[in-house]
Amino acid sequence: MGLKSVLSKVFAARVNRELNYLRKNAIALQQKTFTDLVDAAKDTAFGKAHNFAQINNYQDFKANVPVHDYEDLRPYIDRVVKGEENVLWPGKPKYLAKTSGTTSGVKYIPISKESMPQHIKAARNALLSYIHETGNADFVDGKMIFLQGSPVLAEKNGVSTGRLSGIVAHHVPAYLQKNRLPSYATNCIEDWEQKVDAIVEETHNQDMRLISGIPPWCQMYFDRLSAKAGGKKIKDIFPNFKLYVHGGVNYEPYRTRMEDSIGFGIDSIETYPASEGFIAFQDSQKEKGLLLLVDSGIFYEFIPSEEYFNEKPTRINLKDVELEKNYALIMNTSAGLWGYSLGDTIKFISKDPYKIVVTGRIKHYISAFGEHVIGEEVEHALMSVAKQEGIDVVEFTVAPQVNPPAGQLPYHEWFVEFGTPPANLQAFAIKVDKALQTKNIYYFDLIEGNILQPLIIQSLQKDAFINYMRSEGKLGGQNKVPRLANDRKIADGLKGYIS
Incomplete structure (x- = not known):
């Protein structure tokens, strides 16, 4: 066992204590997040237009801030993209995450200096939760691969712009950089098939221990690895590969084929990141569901999915949710998204602690x-x-x-x-x-x-x-x-x- 894995267990124990506090104090932490967000943004253009200075509770907030989708917020976001300050959140965003919407074309999601660290913290804590529960930390001593978008960033009016996964690549902790693959040059390849082939060439003879990425594209990587190795299973190509991290789509439809390619039922960690914020992660290999992150600069609201398209749908916060009920997820964030409908539907499978599963998309x-x-x-x-x-x-x-x-x-x-x-x-x-x-x-x-x-x-x-x-x-x-x-x-x- 290497020094990194030894130290990671110590760090994991500390993080688990912090997560236990989160688990036991979710409602209070959400209330604090709500108060802090509204207070921070009261002097922004959005805050002034929606009477943030007069908002004292959640009922006031609902009365002043309607539910928005991207198109509703676009007039404000367009001002942010043009370089205007203090529009949705104090100052300018640190980044603009570029995404492709099904109805909105290219979308630019602001990421602030306050919200960016939460993405990194959540990804880190997902791994540390796994280490604390299982005691398996050897993967930190080997190579790790993250199948992601290009880290090359453009600039729009003084703000760096790119895909979320490419932005995150610039914030990988220094102690993991030497373990991380593929190389920067390979990560910058835009054509996906060329990129996968280059990743195969760079990694096929490495000590890969953790692989992360969306299941269908990881499967494509595995297929090409296996073809290069004459049909070998992934476990025979990477004998120390023990952990798969995924998000973005439900893993279950892919699990059988993925595990057949790998050669055994590998441990996996599900994460729930979005450009708008890191929402939840799987904190246990023994229990179902994703732990809702209630102290990450996001105040959550929920609309029963069957009411979503009603003129006046029910709109509740965390303390009023019910188990096994399908909700549309609404976010208010430390990057200035207010009453923002993410488009996802979730349901709670536990309230002690608050754990969710992602059930689909409102428009899908x-x-x-x-x-x-x-x-x-x-x-x-x-x-x-x-x-x-x-x-x-x-x-x-x-x-x-x-x-x-x-x-x-x-x-x-x-x-x-x-x-x-x-x-x-x-x-x-x-x-x-x-x-x-x-x-x-x-x-x-x-x-x-x-x-x-x-x-x-x-x-x-x-x-x-x-x-x-x-x-x-x-x-x-x-x-x-x-x-x-x-x-x-x-x-x-x-x-x-x-x-």
Whole structure:
């Protein structure tokens, strides 16, 4: 055991004590965060326009600050991007994180000098929580790889601008820099396929012990590593590889294939970072859920997802949440995002401490017929049946077919890339449909009432989703295919890949 791993255990014990305080004092910490945020921003343009100086409690806040999406806040953010100070938060942001919105085009999310350290602290604490619980710290003595965007930053009116993962690369602690791969030059490669090939060349003979990245792109890395090594499992290429860190999409649909590539059931840590803030991380290998970070400069609000599009939806803070209820997540941050709808839905599975699971996206659902099917439901339906049947699913997405061939009822059309396809696709589809009916009563009623016919699965060619993403210019990085949509854009794009 090296010096770094020994010291990390000492540090992990200290961080665990801090996290225990967070776990036991979540409501008080959220109240303090609320007070501090409002007070800090009362003299900004947004604070003056929304009467922050007169806000004394959460009810006052709701009365003065409406829920916003990016487009609602764009007039303020545009002023920030143009270099104006004291707009949403005191001074100028430290960075602008560049993201691609589905409806907003390019988005610029401010990251302040107060919010940036919270991203690093949360990522660090996720690893230290793992070390404290398991005692496994050897990975800090070996090489670590982070599959991420380019660290090359542009500048907009005096503010550095780039992808969040590229920005974070500039803040990796010095004690980890020598352990970190790939090299800076390789990380700067923009073309994802060239970048993955370069990473394979740099890492295939290294002592890799921790790998981090979005599951589909890590799988692509593993596939190319294995091909270079003549079909070897990842465990034989990296004998000391013991920990996988992931976020951005639900890992469960990818787990079977990933672990088959690796060669064993590896420990994993799920994180919930966003450009807007680092929200939660998995703090235990024994318990489900992600620990909500209540002292990271974010004051959280929640709207029951079924009310989200109402004119006056219910809007609550942490103390009033209920278990197993689906909420749209609303954020107020130390970078100046106010009443900001992240677009994600979550549910609480514990209140002692407050732990969540991510259930989907507000705009990623199917309700063409009033069924309001969400991501969590389609993932459960497909993966539970696939597990029972021993079927390997690579990737999938779902869309409504509202204009079926003459004489047919409408249906949900599933586009699935299988690793090992079912022997009888129609029988498999019937089981998935039954599983979805048990998860969503509205869908059940529509099937029973002959409004919809059971779902239809289209089996796709190998690498269909990679090829589709390449054709859209969205291969790699933080890009991912939505699990479901209420329109046919992705479905129509995948029609050419049906096997």
